[in-house]
Amino acid sequence: MKAIRYRTYGPPEVLQLEDADMPAVGADDVLIRVRAASVNPLDWHNMRGKPYFARLQMGLTRPRHTALGADLAGVVESVGRDVTAFRPGDEVYGGCGLDLVPGTTGLAEYACLRQDGMLCRMPAGLTFEQAAAVPVAALTALQVLRDKGRIRRGHRVLINGASGGVGTFAVQIAKAMGAEVTGVCSTGNTELVRSIGADHVVDYTKEDYTRAGKRYDVVFDLVANRGLLANRRVLAPTGVFVEGAPSKGQWVGPVLGIVKVMMMPRMAFFLSHTSADDLAVMSGFIESGKVTPVIDRTYSLDEAAEAVRYLERGRARGKVVVTV
Numbered sequence: 001m002k003a004i005r006y007r008t009y010g011p012p013e014v015l016q017l018e019d020a021d022m023p024a025v026g027a028d029d030v031l032i033r034v035r036a037a038s039v040n041p042l043d044w045h046n047m048r049g050k051p052y053f054a055r056l057q058m059g060l061t062r063p064r065h066t067a068l069g070a071d072l073a074g075v076v077e078s079v080g081r082d083v084t085a086f087r088p089g090d091e092v093y094g095g096c097g098l099d100l101v102p103g104t105t106g107l108a109e110y111a112c113l114r115q116d117g118m119l120c121r122m123p124a125g126l127t128f129e130q131a132a133a134v135p136v137a138a139l140t141a142l143q144v145l146r147d148k149g150r151i152r153r154g155h156r157v158l159i160n161g162a163s164g165g166v167g168t169f170a171v172q173i174a175k176a177m178g179a180e181v182t183g184v185c186s187t188g189n190t191e192l193v194r195s196i197g198a199d200h201v202v203d204y205t206k207e208d209y210t211r212a213g214k215r216y217d218v219v220f221d222l223v224a225n226r227g228l229l230a231n232r233r234v235l236a237p238t239g240v241f242v243e244g245a246p247s248k249g250q251w252v253g254p255v256l257g258i259v260k261v262m263m264m265p266r267m268a269f270f271l272s273h274t275s276a277d278d279l280a281v282m283s284g285f286i287e288s289g290k291v292t293p294v295i296d297r298t299y300s301l302d303e304a305a306e307a308v309r310y311l312e313r314g315r316a317r318g319k320v321v322v323t324v
Helices: 041-048 052-058 128-132 135-148 165-176 187-195 228-233 253-263 276-287 301-312
Strands: 002-005 016-019 029-039 071-079 091-095 110-114 119-121 156-160 180-185 200-203 216-221 235-243 267-269 295-300 319-323
Touching: 002 301, 016 301, 029 091, 029 128, 029 301, 041 301, 071 110, 071 128, 071 135, 091 110, 091 128, 091 135, 091 276, 119 276, 128 295, 128 319, 135 165, 135 216, 135 235, 135 276, 156 165, 165 180, 165 187, 165 276, 165 319, 180 187, 187 200, 228 235, 295 301, 301 319
Parallel strands: 156 180, 156 216, 180 200, 216 235, 235 267, 295 319
Antiparallel strands: 002 016, 029 071, 029 110, 029 319, 071 091, 091 119
């Protein structure tokens, strides 16, 4: 099969389309013919091996795992002898590196997932490209708003970075949960953010939301372009601030940034976790029409390096998808 691999850390040029062995299918595994995958910030961080402290786990001088792609959608090709939840021909979506069988990821013609991993049947009416855009980004938004923000109907929620991959899901999920949503984005993205349900849109090139005198029950910051003290000013008395973007820096800066957030009252840093149950929740939102994946651009598998390069610029409107 064809798959994207990288043998050294560096810019997108290190990503190569190579011939790779087919994944071995164990008794509890599901072999998927990948039809689409999406790229996430995790991919370019792994590709570059940054921040550097992460290489203690990823490999000091070269990557220990040479495949990329945490999200995928496709068709079940075959199943292991103990698999009962899926059968060949099922259209499925899911992924995430911890659930994929070692050595396989979404940026390949085939991938192998455990049946008890993050794998669900695709929501009705969704294309493979739309389905591949969902897992990591949507679950991050869902878990932040529900578990950290504990939003309820009528809560005022601000999403800073509302036009990005996670942000477009966060706006829609918050609305689906009954919140009054304010989205912060650049001038060129205001209409997009409004079209997906934001009640109010702030153009950060013209207005600083931390100085507008408004208070929010939940602030979900995906770009970290305002200081922590500034963000505290906009919190309601029982409000919660959640940062989903690491602080800048290639060495210990991101770690220090996380520590600073966690030391301040009513502030938290968040990383999502894999959950088939939560992916099923997202399927429900999608099938009810409350959430629709937003896709900026699609690339072919042999253009995966361009897809990662575009995402790395930080200007994507919604998700960047690779068709296989």
